[in-house]
Amino acid sequence: MKKKFPISVHLALTLAALFVALYMIFLYAPEEMTMGEVQRIFYVHVPAAWTALLGFIIIFISSIVYLWKRSQFADELASSTAEVGFIFCTCVLVTGPLWAKPAWGIWWTWDARLTLTFLLWLLYVAYLMLRNYLINPGRAANLCAVVGVIGFVDVIIDYMAIRWWRTQHPQPVVGGGPNSGLDPKMLATLLVSWVAFMFLFFLLLRVRLGLAQMRRELGDIRHILAFKASED
Amino acid sequence: MVNKYLFLAYAFTWLIFILYAWNLSRRQARLRKELEEVKRRISEPSSATTSMESKP
Numbered sequence: 001m002k003k004k005f006p007i008s009v010h011l012a013l014t015l016a017a018l019f020v021a022l023y024m025i026f027l028y029a030p031e032e033m034t035m036g037e038v039q040r041i042f043y044v045h046v047p048a049a050w051t052a053l054l055g056f057i058i059i060f061i062s063s064i065v066y067l068w069k070r071s072q073f074a075d076e077l078a079s080s081t082a083e084v085g086f087i088f089c090t091c092v093l094v095t096g097p098l099w100a101k102p103a104w105g106i107w108w109t110w111d112a113r114l115t116l117t118f119l120l121w122l123l124y125v126a127y128l129m130l131r132n133y134l135i136n137p138g139r140a141a142n143l144c145a146v147v148g149v150i151g152f153v154d155v156i157i158d159y160m161a162i163r164w165w166r167t168q169h170p171q172p173v174v175g176g177g178p179n180s181g182l183d184p185k186m187l188a189t190l191l192v193s194w195v196a197f198m199f200l201f202f203l204l205l206r207v208r209l210g211l212a213q214m215r216r217e218l219g220d221i222r223h224i225l226a227f228k229a230s231e232d
Numbered sequence: 233m234v235n236k237y238l239f240l241a242y243a244f245t246w247l248i249f250i251l252y253a254w255n256l257s258r259r260q261a262r263l264r265k266e267l268e269e270v271k272r273r274i275s276e277p278s279s280a281t282t283s284m285e286s287k288p
Contacts, residue, residue, distance in 0.1 A: 036235070037234075037235050037238055038235045038237050038238050040238055041237065041238055041241040041242075044241060044242065044245050045241070048245070087248060087249070087252050090248060091244070091245055091248055091249075094241070094244050094245075094248075095241040095244070095245065098237045098240050098241040098244075099237065099241065101237060102235070102237050200249065204249075204252065204253070204256065207253075207256050207257075207260065208256060210260070211256065211259055211260055211263060214260070214263045214264065214267060215263060217267065218263065218266060218267050218270060221267070221270050221271065221274060222270060224274065225270065225273065225274060
């Protein structure tokens with residue numbers, strides 16, 4: 001993996017994708033007629049939201065693998081994804097109100113989509129708190145895996161909320177049905193922006209996963225040292 | 233003039249990712265240093281033991 005796709009290449013691709021996305025957002029995509037330039041928040045808000053949802057899907061799958069196989073890698077993948085996903089979810093919760101204020105006249109409303117996204121953020125927080133504050137690592141891994149599995153229900157309802165109910169939040173513009181859709185240039189910009197966010201997400205995840213594995217290695221060596229000391 | 237909400241949204245997005253990347257690199261450097269230190273400690277007593285074992 002390392003030889004086929006070195007992290008330096010990954011970093012270069014991420015920076016290039018982010019640069020292209022920024023160019024498209026500010027110079028290629030047309031200005032939206034009713035909201036004006038503030039609508040360009042859409043190109044970070046939506047990709048960040050999709051990535052935060054994807055993050056929890058990875059946590060869900062890794063948690064099931066951990067509970068089933070007791071795979072340490074699956075646990076490390078879940079905990080690393082939780083940290084990176086939390087950053088993306090925070091980005092959604094900050095850019096959302098910054099878009100809502102000029103568009104709706106209010107910063108926040110407790111509609112289904114917004115509330116469920118806030119709940120997703122709380123789930124990320126709960127996961128990270130359990131991981132960091134429980135002393136027994138095995139118990140922390142088990143409880144976090146349970147949060148990862150149960151929390152996935154929120155991901156499904158959050159995704160479907162704007163399809164099931166009429167909400168203050170706009171209806172889906174991609175994959176939303178016959179009356180939904182975007183200008184082709186806007187759609188291209190959104191997709192390029194999402195690709196850039198995916199590159200960034202997986203880059204951060206790779207680095208964070210490397211940290212988790214380094215920490216495990218350190219724990220193993222310390223264990224050997226303690227064992228040697230007790231023998232002496 | 234750039235819309236203030238647009239500016240704030242992009243500024244925050246960049247800032248949070250830059251801060252997180254910086255935090256990750258600091259943690260990585262600290263762990264790497266710690267790992268090297270522990271590896272060095274592990275190799276020291278074993279070399280000492282080897283030298284003692286080689287004595288008649």
